[in-house]
Amino acid sequence: MSTTALPASAIELRAQVREFLAGYAQTWTAFDRAHSWTAFDRDFSRAVGRRGWIGMTWPAPYGAGRTAFDRFVLQEEMLAAGAPVGAHWVADRQSGPLLLKVGTEEQKQRYLPGIASGDISFCIGMSEPNAGSDLAAIEARAERDGDGWRLNGTKLWTTNAQHCQVMIGLFRTTGSAREARQGGLTQFLIELDSPGVEVRPIPDLNGDAHFNEVAFTDVYVPGERLLGTEGQGWAQVTSELALERSGSERFLSAFPLVGAATRALNASPADAFERGDLATLGTLVAETAVLRSLSLMAAGKLERGEDPSYHAVITKDLGAELEQRTAPAVRSLFIDPPADLRRAIDYTVRAAPTFSLRGGAREILRGITARALGVR
Ligand SMILES: Cc1cc2nc3c(=O)[nH]c(=O)nc-3n(C[C@H](O)[C@H](O)[C@H](O)COP(=O)(O)OP(=O)(O)OC[C@H]3O[C@@H](n4cnc5c(N)ncnc54)[C@H](O)[C@@H]3O)c2cc1C
Helix, strand or coil: CCCCCCCHHHHHHHHHHHHHHHCCCCCCCHHHHHCHHHCCCHHHHHHHHHCCCCCCCCCCCCCCCCCHHHHHHHHHHHHHCCCCCHHHHHHHHHHHHHHHHHCCHHHHHHHHHHHHCCCCCEEEECCECCECCCHHHCCCEEEEECCEEEEEEEEECCCCCCCCCEEEEEEECCCCCCCCCCCCEEEEEEECCCCCEEEEEECCCCCCCCEEEEEEEEEEECHHHEECCCCEHHHHHHHHHHHHHHCHHHCCCCHHHHHHHHHHHHCCCHHHCCHHHHHHHHHHHHHHHHHHHHHHHHHHHHHCCCCCHHHHHHHHHHHHHHHHHHHHHHHCCCCCCCHHHHHHHHHHHHHHHHHHCCCCCHHHHHHHHHHHCCCC
């Protein structure tokens, strides 16, 4: 992929990241790599943290104040390699930046160093049994209890909650789901070892239990764990979603298959594949390059302190569509794929339906795009 638009610091970093990842080349199978950013590996995240590569854009003393372009390069190299980044992904991408934006000094000091070292993982507590696309229908409640709050309700599809120490959860602090809607919502930092929290893993089509149902029964949260401003949860969540949707994980989730297929074809005799095979791979790479440009524009907006929401929505919508086509396209290249690649393809086929749901369903993203275009 071209690196012409990137600053020198990012190009230097790319070489360092590739060298770092080369150390794992023999360790990760194509099947491992297909798990991409859902794979949770604490030791790997700590190794990334030791390099100073978690929270790298955050200002000192929490981060190195590097550019959004540096972070972009780091992430695309990690994702293209299928590195198991799940233990730090959410906190690096959105929880840490949200803490920096609206957190108190005490909250920053409590969590940011542990995130940056790869020791503390965060999960996102937005969706509920009756609130997915219609997030304003949230019913989980937080009620005042002395200086703190008492939480009751259920969060659903919470990625990696069983491994995370902290959830940023969105709760209703005033009004009802029917009347108050986006009003009266507040975010809390919830330490998941608190009494009354029950995390129940849910297996997906692959049998992997990466997401969870998280039940809250009279969970006490101290007042100083309210994040940002009471009643402003909706605005805070919206700013988080722009970070959640604009990154390269929204079009590179299936890309490790392209790398694995290329390696398998290179290892085959020249007459084992046809020109059309190369065109299939070339098309996937070309489409990836276009989405990469869009995502890079979002990184530029972040760097300038602008809102990347619309770029984010389009990147995620088109990216999920490309990701969902990748496994069948790669499968079509082989009469009988090598066993490891076959497992990786099968895994991705079963994971693919989630690509256009997680982080916001396709129809919802298209509605946002339509609004941006003034046709809705
Ligand atoms: C792998 C995975 C990981 C996830 N991780 C997390 C997490 O960590 N934290 C978290 O909070 N949530 C998480 N989610 C939940 C995710 O945000 C929701 O699945 C998503 O918002 C859709 O909500 P839903 O599942 O309730 O589906 P629904 O909202 O019920 O939607 C079902 C279908 O109906 C369509 N639809 C809904 N409303 C409309 C409409 N108005 N117009 C047209 N079509 C519509 C949708 O596009 C979709 O196709 C995760 C989901 C997945 C699949």
